Amino acid sequence: MEFVWHIDGTAPLYIQLADDIRLAIIQGRLMPGARIASVRDLAFDAKVNPNTMQRALTELEREGLIETHGTAGRFVAVNEEVLKSIKDRVIDDLVSDFIKRMEALDCDREEAVRRINERKGEE
Amino acid sequence: MSDAVLETRGLYKAYGPRTVISDMNISLPAGKIIGLLGPNGCGKTTLIKLAAGILTPTDGEILVCGRQPDEVTRSFVSYLPERTYLSGRMTARSAVDYFSDFYADFDSSRAHSMMAHLGVDPDAKLKTLSKGTKEKLQLILVMSRAARLYLLDEPIGGVDPAAREYILRTIISNYAENSTVLISTHLISDIETVLDDFLFMRSGGIVMQSSVDGAREKYGKSIDELFREVYRC
Structure with a gap:
């Protein structure tokens, strides 16, 4: 995957996961319009709870960095x-x-x- | 009726004069991976055995999906005991067949695929396997069921770090949205990213119950550090 996961002892996990995904996007490892893997696959990759990963993605959606296109999945925003x-x-x-x-x-x-x-x- | 997968009401358990669980009231919802954490002898295994229906409460109630543990709940509760219960004369393959006959929710192909990943030889007699390999096999058997409640008593203590990672990933990818996984362990740093919630137990009671991120937000510490602080000797 395009991600490098850094999880340490202090901040909430979902914030750290959102940081790692955000960095992958703004560094261009994940291009605008690219499809993002499923919550379960991302959780498996990062070895974290799927609900925590879900929360990280929700945070990035709120920022406008990620968009959900119905059942097609999540994509990096093109804006x-x-x-x-x-x-x-x-x-x-x-x-x-x-x-x-x-x-x-x-x-x-x-x-x-x-x-x-x-x-x-x-x- | 509540939607709790596991619930206790004024639960109390004593062995003779020794109280092990005292007035415990918890309610664990569906769809979560929950850590049962605490020092040795605080009642973790007793709570798990009560939920599995191996022990009965001295007083109060324990309910699995609203039901007192019995043969019916055993059909949707997948329990990994602390110690091995498989006969040494069995092979891994025959253990899989045994589980497949016994549990309607057991998926043999999933079990064989996990065995291949973790290098468990299906035809070796169990008594010839190392302690860690036996533990891997038992966890494979337990996680190959489509249960409502998984009770894992110290599931990763005996296995090497690489297998531990695989097992934790197996738990993440195998549990379904309507099921709950309760994991007792003292290896908190290995497991905390996998958990939704945790319970800290001390002398038969719950001293803290929180989501992992809720506690990290509140205390600015990992659950591992928090544990060391709460239980400082």
Whole structure:
């Protein structure tokens, strides 16, 4: 499958599963319009309870990232604006998390940016 | 009538002067995988045996789909005991035939397919199999039924991690929407992602009952960590 499942000890499972599916979509591992596997197959793949997986998908439907087409199943939404705004949100969340961690180490934003820029050309 | 698959009302069980289950009131709905968690000797196995109809309550009631455990409930309750009950002279194949004769809801082809996946030789005598392989076979037999209630008493303790994963996936993909799986175990970290709900038992009572995600949301901890905290020695 297109997914990489990361489940750890803190957040509710359905939120972590939704994060993993969302990432697969915004990274393009799962393209707009692509069909999404059944709840049971996804649950089997992630080794989680099907009801928990169902809840993760419902969350993504609520965000507009996934659409249900009657009995045909679930598909990745084709709406590019939704995709872009969700990708922006994920990036913003990562940046906020990064800033928090740096502040916890008494590293202010200027220093953080300086260190990021110093890395240019290294990779 | 309630829709509970397993229900207890003021359930009480004592062996002579020793109380094992004390005033237990639970109601387990259909379509869920539920973990029965607690330290050794807290009454998990006794509760499962009461539901299986192997023990009778000292007081109060236990109901399976609204019925006191009897021959009728045994036809839709699939019970995996803590210890093996299959004769060592049997082969895995004859155990499958035996189950198939005994239970109308048993699916032989499902059992044989799981045996092939888990490398259980159908023609080996059971007494020649390792403890882990015997445990795999018993779980295969129990999960090859289309039951309303599965009672699994420590189902994964003796098997290696790879087989454990397969078995947990088997439980996920085999249970139907109208059936409930009750799993007693102390291997919480292995099993918690598979569960809908869990019950923490202590000295014959329930000390916590919640959905896995409800508890993670409330306490910001895994059920495994929560367990270590609740039962800290």
